[in-house]
Amino acid sequence: MVEEQVRMRPKAIDGEGETLIARIMATVRHRIAGRSLTPGAKLPSIRSFAVTMKVSKSTVVEAYERLAAEGLIRSRPGSGFFVAAPLAPLSLADIGPRLDRAVDPLWISRQALEPGEGVLRPGCGWLPPSWMPEEGLRRTLRGLARGASSTLVDYGPPLGLLPLRQLLARRLAQHGIEAPPDQIMLTESGTQAIDLLCRFLLKPGDAVIVDDPCYFNFHALLRAHQAKIVAVPYTPSGPDIDRFAAALEEHRPRLYITNSALHNPTGAMLSPLVAHRLLKLAEQWRLTIVEDDIFADFEETPAPRLAAFDGLERVVHIGSFSKSLSAAVRCGFITAPRDWIEALTDLKIATSFGGAGFSAELVLTLLKDGSYRKHMETVRQDLARAMAATVARLGESGIIPWIEPRAGMFLWCRLPDGIDAADLARKALDKGIVLAPGNVFSHAQTAGSFLRFNVAQSQDERLFGELAALMAAARR
Amino acid sequence: MVEEQVRMRPKAIDGEGETLIARIMATVRHRIAGRSLTPGAKLPSIRSFAVTMKVSKSTVVEAYERLAAEGLIRSRPGSGFFVAAPLAPLSLADIGPRLDRAVDPLWISRQALEPGEGVLRPGCGWLPPSWMPEEGLRRTLRGLARGASSTLVDYGPPLGLLPLRQLLARRLAQHGIEAPPDQIMLTESGTQAIDLLCRFLLKPGDAVIVDDPCYFNFHALLRAHQAKIVAVPYTPSGPDIDRFAAALEEHRPRLYITNSALHNPTGAMLSPLVAHRLLKLAEQWRLTIVEDDIFADFEETPAPRLAAFDGLERVVHIGSFSKSLSAAVRCGFITAPRDWIEALTDLKIATSFGGAGFSAELVLTLLKDGSYRKHMETVRQDLARAMAATVARLGESGIIPWIEPRAGMFLWCRLPDGIDAADLARKALDKGIVLAPGNVFSHAQTAGSFLRFNVAQSQDERLFGELAALMAAARR
Structure with missing residues (x-):
C-alpha cells in the first residue's frame, strides 16, 4: 500500500480552476465541521478524491495545500494529509446534530432548571418541592x-x-x-x-x-x-x-x-x-x-x-x-x-x-x-391520585395517554389531529408553561405528536385552562 | 489505493508454520493491549505486515483469520482487517503507563482518602479537620x-x-x-x-x-x-x-x-x-x-x-x-x-x-x-507557624526544602544522599504514615528524591521520630 506523493502543481490557475479548488476546500471543511472527518483522521487520498469529486489530481493537491496553509489539515510526508487538532473548542452542538432549540434535550433541561416565579412545569422530570x-x-x-x-x-x-x-x-x-x-x-x-x-x-x-x-x-x-x-x-x-x-x-x-x-x-x-x-x-x-x-x-x-x-x-x-x-x-x-x-x-x-x-x-x-419509607408511601398514594386526575383533565382537551402507568409521575400522551408538540411547547412557554415535547425523548424524531406530563407538576388549574386554549388554537 | 484481498490458505500448516502464526498473533495482541492499535483502527495490510514480520503472506492471512475468529479483529471485505470494539472495559491503567503502585498518582489519593485510626498523613493535600x-x-x-x-x-x-x-x-x-x-x-x-x-x-x-x-x-x-x-x-x-x-x-x-x-x-x-x-x-x-x-x-x-x-x-x-x-x-x-x-x-x-x-x-x-474571612486569617497565621516548625524539624533529619514558600501548606523537600522517596514512602506506610513521594508529582519521573510535606498535617511528634528512624535506616 503506497501512498502517492503528488508534487505537481499547476503553473497558473484560471477562474474555473479557482472554482473547483474552492469546491474541494468547501467539501473538506464541511466534512470536518460535520465530524465525518475528525481531528487526526486521514483525508481521502489525492487520487481517490480526484475521482470522487470529478476533478484533476492537481486541483485536489492545490486545495489540500491551501487547507494545510490555513492550519485546518496537515501533511505528513509519506503518509498523506490529516485533519489537524481543533483550535476552536468543541461544543455539544458541534458533536451532535443541532436540533431546533425548542426540541433540544438540553433546552428542556435548562428551562426546567431555571427559576421563574409563577412558571408551571408539567414537563419537568421531578417532584415539586412541596412533595419532598x-x-x-x-x-x-x-x-x-x-x-x-x-x-x-x-x-x-x-x-x-x-x-x-x-x-x-x-x-x-x-x-x-x-x-x-x-x-x-x-x-x-x-x-x-x-x-x-x-x-x-x-x-x-x-x-x-x-x-x-x-x-x-x-x-x-x-x-x-x-x-x-x-x-x-x-x-x-x-x-x-x-x-x-x-x-x-x-x-x-x-x-x-x-x-x-x-x-x-x-x-x-x-x-x-x-x-x-x-x-x-x-x-x-x-x-x-x-x-x-x-x-x-x-x-x-x-x-x-x-x-x-x-x-x-x-x-x-x-x-x-x-x-x-x-x-x-x-x-x-x-x-x-x-x-x-x-x-x-x-x-x-x-x-x-x-x-x-x-x-x-x-x-x-x-x-x-x-422517615424515607413513610415519605415514599405518601408520595405513591398522592401520585396515584394525581395520575387519575391528570388523565381525566387532559382527556377533556383530547390529550390521551399511550398507556396508563401502574406507578410513577409520568404520563406519555398523544396529541390529537397531528398537532405538533414542539410548536405547542413553544407557545406554552410564552404563557409561562414548560412542556416536554415528545421529540426531545426520541432520537428517531418519531414522537412529534407526544408530550410527557409529570402528574405531580400538573396540579394547577391554570395549566388545564391554558392547555385547552392552546389546543383549540392549534386545531384551527 | 487498492487493498489486497488475499484468499489463499495453506493446505496444511507444519510446526514451524504454527510458531510463525502464533508470533504474528502475539504481535497483534500486544499492539492492541498497548493501544498502539486502538479499536476501529485498521491493521497493517497483509502484504506490508508479511514484509515487516519476515513471514509469508499466507502466514499473516492465517493469523488474522484466527484473530478474527476470536473476535479480537474483524474483516471488512474490500477494506482489510480492523480492531474490534473493546469487549473488556478500559481502565486508567490501560490508558496510561501503569506506574509502580507506590508512586501511582491514584494510589496516593486513595491512601489519603481512606479512613484509618491513628494514621498520620503528612502527604495529604488538605488541612486536618481540626483546622476547618x-x-x-x-x-x-x-x-x-x-x-x-x-x-x-x-x-x-x-x-x-x-x-x-x-x-x-x-x-x-x-x-x-x-x-x-x-x-x-x-x-x-x-x-x-x-x-x-x-x-x-x-x-x-x-x-x-x-x-x-x-x-x-x-x-x-x-x-x-x-x-x-x-x-x-x-x-x-x-x-x-x-x-x-x-x-x-x-x-x-x-x-x-x-x-x-x-x-x-x-x-x-x-x-x-x-x-x-x-x-x-x-x-x-x-x-x-x-x-x-x-x-x-x-x-x-x-x-x-x-x-x-x-x-x-x-x-x-x-x-x-x-x-x-x-x-x-x-x-x-x-x-x-x-x-x-x-x-x-x-x-x-x-x-x-x-x-x-x-x-x-x-x-x-x-x-x-x-466567618470565612476570620477563619482564613487564623489558618494563614497557623500555617506560617507550622511551616517554620516543620522546616526546623525536617532539617534535623537532613530533609531540606527546595524553597521556603511565602504561604500555603506545602513544603517541597529534597532527601539527602540520594535516598529514594518512593521506597521511603512504602516503608513509612508500614508505620502508619502516608507520605507523598516526589515522582507522584513528576511526569518525567525526575523527583525521585523529593517528598511533599503538608505542614498542617505534620504537627504530630510521632512523625518526626519515625522519619528520623526511617532516614537513618535508609542511610545505612
Missing part, C-alpha cells in the same frame, strides 16, 4: 449540625460511606440484586454514575442502544461521549425485541442504557419475558446493559430488574435519591461487576476527587430512621 | 435547616446560585480578574471544573502541558482524557520559559494546566515577568491556559493571576472551597471566556445534571457573614 420530605431534611440537618466533625469537613472515602453502602446492599437484595457493599460505589448523582460508566466503557464512535423514547439526557450524555446513538422502539412491555436483535447485528453496540422498572418517559414496565430475551441477546452479543433505576422507590408492584436476573455479570445497576428525597442533596450509586469497581473508583477520583460524604450521611440518616 | 471552620459550618447548617425549602430539595439553576456568583465576581475583582457573574459557572469541585474543560477542549491524543512537578491528579485526569502529557520543569518563579517555548513548538499543545498563585507541590509563586512571557507565548501559539487557583485564599501577598493579565481571553480561572472551608461541601467554579459558558453549562447538565444548590447556599452564607 422537607421536615425530615430539616431535622436531619439539625442532627448533622451537632454530629461528627469529619462529616462536616472531610472528603468521603473512595467508595463512599460504608454504612450507606451496607444499607443499599440490603435494599438491593429486596429487589433480588445480590450486591455486597464492596460492589457498590457512591457517586454525586445517577447522571454522574452513568457518565463514569460511559467514560469507562466507550470510545468515540462506539454504538449505544437507547429506547425510543428515552430519558432525554441520555442523548445529551451520549453526544458528549461522541457515541453513535442507536434507538430501538419501546413497547409497553420493554424494547421491541426483534428490532433490538436487528440493531445488535447491524451496529454491534457496546452498551444499552435503559430504565427497567419505571420507564422514563412512558411509565411502562419491562415484562419478565422481554427481560429474559434481552439478557439472552446481551450474552450472545457480549453487550453491557446499564439499568438506570432511579425511580425504584416509586413503583407499587415490583417489576423485574435486569441486574437481578443477570447477577451483575453484564448488567450495571444505577440508583439515586435526587427524585425521591432531594435534588439538592446529591447522592447516587453504581452497582457493577466486581472487577470493574476498582477502575471506576480510580476514574471517579481522577475526575471529581472525593465524594460527598455529607450528602451520604444525610441520605443514610433519613433511610435509617424510617 | 467547624463552628461556622454547624451554625450555617442550623440556619439552612430553618431556611427556604427550595434550598433543601431543589436542583440549583444551570449556572449555579446567582448571589454566590455575584459575590465570587467581587472577590475575583480583588485579584484584578474582571468576570461578571454570567461568566462564572458553579461546579461540584475544582476537579470537576477542570474535567469539564478537558471534555470541552480536548480530543484523545491532544498534547497538554503540565508543570514538572505538578498536582498529581492532573496526570490521572489527563490520562482519563487520553491526552498526551508534556511536562515542563518548574522553577521558583514559574515554568522554565525556554523549555515551555520549545514544548509549544514541538508538541503544539491545546492546553496548559497550572496553579499560578500557590503552586502545588512546590509552594512557588509565578513572577510577573514569567507570567507576561507565558501569556505572549499563549497568544502566539493559540494556547489555552487553565489557572487552577484553589489555594487563592491561603496567600499572604497577592501573586499575579494569569486571568487578570489576560482578561479571560485565553485563560480559564478555576476556584473551589474544598481546601479552605470544607471538603464535604462540594463547591467549585469556572470563570471562562464568555462564549464558552453556554456550552460548558450544557456539558455540565449532560454529565451531572443539576448543580449543588445546597452547597452553594452554605458557602455563600459563610462568605457573607465574615
Whole structure:
C-alpha cells in the first residue's frame, strides 16, 4: 500500500480552476465541521478524491495545500494529509446534530432548571418541592449540625460511606440484586454514575442502544461521549425485541442504557419475558446493559430488574435519591461487576476527587430512621391520585395517554389531529408553561405528536385552562 | 489505493508454520493491549505486515483469520482487517503507563482518602479537620435547616446560585480578574471544573502541558482524557520559559494546566515577568491556559493571576472551597471566556445534571457573614507557624526544602544522599504514615528524591521520630 506523493502543481490557475479548488476546500471543511472527518483522521487520498469529486489530481493537491496553509489539515510526508487538532473548542452542538432549540434535550433541561416565579412545569422530570420530605431534611440537618466533625469537613472515602453502602446492599437484595457493599460505589448523582460508566466503557464512535423514547439526557450524555446513538422502539412491555436483535447485528453496540422498572418517559414496565430475551441477546452479543433505576422507590408492584436476573455479570445497576428525597442533596450509586469497581473508583477520583460524604450521611440518616419509607408511601398514594386526575383533565382537551402507568409521575400522551408538540411547547412557554415535547425523548424524531406530563407538576388549574386554549388554537 | 484481498490458505500448516502464526498473533495482541492499535483502527495490510514480520503472506492471512475468529479483529471485505470494539472495559491503567503502585498518582489519593485510626498523613493535600471552620459550618447548617425549602430539595439553576456568583465576581475583582457573574459557572469541585474543560477542549491524543512537578491528579485526569502529557520543569518563579517555548513548538499543545498563585507541590509563586512571557507565548501559539487557583485564599501577598493579565481571553480561572472551608461541601467554579459558558453549562447538565444548590447556599452564607474571612486569617497565621516548625524539624533529619514558600501548606523537600522517596514512602506506610513521594508529582519521573510535606498535617511528634528512624535506616 503506497501512498502517492503528488508534487505537481499547476503553473497558473484560471477562474474555473479557482472554482473547483474552492469546491474541494468547501467539501473538506464541511466534512470536518460535520465530524465525518475528525481531528487526526486521514483525508481521502489525492487520487481517490480526484475521482470522487470529478476533478484533476492537481486541483485536489492545490486545495489540500491551501487547507494545510490555513492550519485546518496537515501533511505528513509519506503518509498523506490529516485533519489537524481543533483550535476552536468543541461544543455539544458541534458533536451532535443541532436540533431546533425548542426540541433540544438540553433546552428542556435548562428551562426546567431555571427559576421563574409563577412558571408551571408539567414537563419537568421531578417532584415539586412541596412533595419532598422537607421536615425530615430539616431535622436531619439539625442532627448533622451537632454530629461528627469529619462529616462536616472531610472528603468521603473512595467508595463512599460504608454504612450507606451496607444499607443499599440490603435494599438491593429486596429487589433480588445480590450486591455486597464492596460492589457498590457512591457517586454525586445517577447522571454522574452513568457518565463514569460511559467514560469507562466507550470510545468515540462506539454504538449505544437507547429506547425510543428515552430519558432525554441520555442523548445529551451520549453526544458528549461522541457515541453513535442507536434507538430501538419501546413497547409497553420493554424494547421491541426483534428490532433490538436487528440493531445488535447491524451496529454491534457496546452498551444499552435503559430504565427497567419505571420507564422514563412512558411509565411502562419491562415484562419478565422481554427481560429474559434481552439478557439472552446481551450474552450472545457480549453487550453491557446499564439499568438506570432511579425511580425504584416509586413503583407499587415490583417489576423485574435486569441486574437481578443477570447477577451483575453484564448488567450495571444505577440508583439515586435526587427524585425521591432531594435534588439538592446529591447522592447516587453504581452497582457493577466486581472487577470493574476498582477502575471506576480510580476514574471517579481522577475526575471529581472525593465524594460527598455529607450528602451520604444525610441520605443514610433519613433511610435509617424510617422517615424515607413513610415519605415514599405518601408520595405513591398522592401520585396515584394525581395520575387519575391528570388523565381525566387532559382527556377533556383530547390529550390521551399511550398507556396508563401502574406507578410513577409520568404520563406519555398523544396529541390529537397531528398537532405538533414542539410548536405547542413553544407557545406554552410564552404563557409561562414548560412542556416536554415528545421529540426531545426520541432520537428517531418519531414522537412529534407526544408530550410527557409529570402528574405531580400538573396540579394547577391554570395549566388545564391554558392547555385547552392552546389546543383549540392549534386545531384551527 | 487498492487493498489486497488475499484468499489463499495453506493446505496444511507444519510446526514451524504454527510458531510463525502464533508470533504474528502475539504481535497483534500486544499492539492492541498497548493501544498502539486502538479499536476501529485498521491493521497493517497483509502484504506490508508479511514484509515487516519476515513471514509469508499466507502466514499473516492465517493469523488474522484466527484473530478474527476470536473476535479480537474483524474483516471488512474490500477494506482489510480492523480492531474490534473493546469487549473488556478500559481502565486508567490501560490508558496510561501503569506506574509502580507506590508512586501511582491514584494510589496516593486513595491512601489519603481512606479512613484509618491513628494514621498520620503528612502527604495529604488538605488541612486536618481540626483546622476547618467547624463552628461556622454547624451554625450555617442550623440556619439552612430553618431556611427556604427550595434550598433543601431543589436542583440549583444551570449556572449555579446567582448571589454566590455575584459575590465570587467581587472577590475575583480583588485579584484584578474582571468576570461578571454570567461568566462564572458553579461546579461540584475544582476537579470537576477542570474535567469539564478537558471534555470541552480536548480530543484523545491532544498534547497538554503540565508543570514538572505538578498536582498529581492532573496526570490521572489527563490520562482519563487520553491526552498526551508534556511536562515542563518548574522553577521558583514559574515554568522554565525556554523549555515551555520549545514544548509549544514541538508538541503544539491545546492546553496548559497550572496553579499560578500557590503552586502545588512546590509552594512557588509565578513572577510577573514569567507570567507576561507565558501569556505572549499563549497568544502566539493559540494556547489555552487553565489557572487552577484553589489555594487563592491561603496567600499572604497577592501573586499575579494569569486571568487578570489576560482578561479571560485565553485563560480559564478555576476556584473551589474544598481546601479552605470544607471538603464535604462540594463547591467549585469556572470563570471562562464568555462564549464558552453556554456550552460548558450544557456539558455540565449532560454529565451531572443539576448543580449543588445546597452547597452553594452554605458557602455563600459563610462568605457573607465574615466567618470565612476570620477563619482564613487564623489558618494563614497557623500555617506560617507550622511551616517554620516543620522546616526546623525536617532539617534535623537532613530533609531540606527546595524553597521556603511565602504561604500555603506545602513544603517541597529534597532527601539527602540520594535516598529514594518512593521506597521511603512504602516503608513509612508500614508505620502508619502516608507520605507523598516526589515522582507522584513528576511526569518525567525526575523527583525521585523529593517528598511533599503538608505542614498542617505534620504537627504530630510521632512523625518526626519515625522519619528520623526511617532516614537513618535508609542511610545505612
